[in-house]
Amino acid sequence: MPGHTRLYRRGAAYYHRAAVPTDIKDSYGKREETFSLIIKDRDEALRRVRMDQLFEAHRKQLRTGDIRAPEPELSELTPAQIETVKQAYLHHLLDEDEEVREDGFYDPEHTSEPQAELPQPTWEERRDDNAFFNKAARYDLARGKRDHIIRDEAEEVLTWDGLELRLAQGSPSWHKVIRALQEAQVQAYEGIAKRDAGDVVPTPPYPVDLSDNSATATRQDSISSHVRLQNAVDAWTAEKSRAWTDKARNDYLAWMTAFAEIAGNKPLHRYNKDDARALKAVLLKLPPNWRKKPGLKNLSIQEAAALADRSGMAPMSTTNLNKALTRVGAFWSWAEAHYDEVKPSLFKGLSVRATVSARDQRSPFSVAHRSRTPRSRSSAG
Incomplete structure (x- = not known):
């Protein structure tokens, strides 16, 4: 006869007592769910014991x-x-x-x-x-x-x-x-x-x-897909800081923070080309030094990019946009070499050609943008 670890008897009746799983215990509000099955037959209880x-x-x-x-x-x-x-x-x-x-x-x-x-x-x-x-x-x-x-x-x-x-x-x-x-x-x-x-x-x-909120495996043969972005960035920073200047370190980490804000802190194997394209789409709209601008500095990076785009603000230069993509791409090249199951070449081919302005690069992403009357280069700044 099959058994079940969550079933227990109180007198002649059966009860289901299920401990709340570890991964949701902190937010669930209680440590277990318990209820009477209102039956006395063990076989029937086993069929109804799922939570x-x-x-x-x-x-x-x-x-x-x-x-x-x-x-x-x-x-x-x-x-x-x-x-x-x-x-x-x-x-x-x-x-x-x-x-x-x-x-x-x-x-x-x-x-x-x-x-x-x-x-x-x-x-x-x-x-x-x-x-x-x-x-x-x-x-x-x-x-x-x-x-x-x-x-x-x-x-x-x-x-x-x-x-x-x-x-x-x-x-x-x-x-x-x-x-x-x-x-x-x-x-x-x-x-x-x-x-x-x-x-x-x-x-x-x-x-x-x-x-x-990390998923770093503690066993000897760790599964790389359990490593979340922030943990990998910490390991990358510890290694690369040997060669970085303070300015370079701050720049790399600033753009990695922007990427994490857009794509989230997920296990490494969950990131794909869509996450890289999402960063590029935001950068195409984001003005330079946006954290110093009164109307933008208190917004999230996505909100700041959207508001700047609606307001007609000039985006960052193509040089700076490509620099940001290169900074984040450098991390993913390192991660690909150090962790299993990381999808290859996430940022390959995403750089913007210098002969095309960032504002013009945005037009393929939006029907609304295609329907607008193009701004002149001089008015775009």
Whole structure:
């Protein structure tokens, strides 16, 4: 009979107690979701124990405004990626158990408090259910059995922040991922049984550092797609500062900050040519020294470029525009050499020909611009 780590019994009825995943815990507002399944049949309870839609809806709310194309499907996962998925799941199971223990167990013999609407399990009920699920997990692992519940669990875990792996439905890696999660279940139940005996079993750290919104892998064989832009820029700066003057350093970082403001601080593998073109489109409208202009300096770079364009302000020179593109392009050339899965040549071919003004270069991007009467070069400044 299949088991599920989120199901527990209170008396004769079953309850679902799902710890809020690590990646959304800080913003979710509570540490878990708990509700009665209002049923007493274990098989029926197992079929109704999913909370994924609720958690995923919250993730989508967090991503509002982060518009990007779906991640490309992976045909297979590397052994390092599968191990990271396993460690993330092991952390989640033991962290969940730790939080249950922090809240305490219901003890009807030593409390006069009424039973809560969403009651805590007794220690004995929690122990018995964990023992049952441990036996079921070992049974499935030993026989290579894979039911729909563990497959659904695997699909959810792959979406967790810092993992974000979109695996093709027919991939042979699904069997490996599911087995890795089953192994994590067995390891977790062993640790939980030791905790039941009063032993100290620490929860292992989550294998991806989310403390500063980064996704830098902490394992030995890191997955480069987990490195976010800001972390890579920090590493690039540390290396290149050996040769940069203070003025050059400030210039490079100013344009990298502009790029990050436009494209966001994403894992490196998510950036593509569209992000490079978005920077160029803004630069084509942006006037020189815009941060010193009273009407623009308090705006975002996109807002400043749009307002300057509407106001007919002269954009920066072609020389400075190309310099900015070269500065940012230099980072991406470095990143391509230092990290796997970085798309090649993001800024190749984007420089503006010096014989064409920046204002004239903007016209292909907008129907509205094409419909305008062209300004004379003298009036454009």
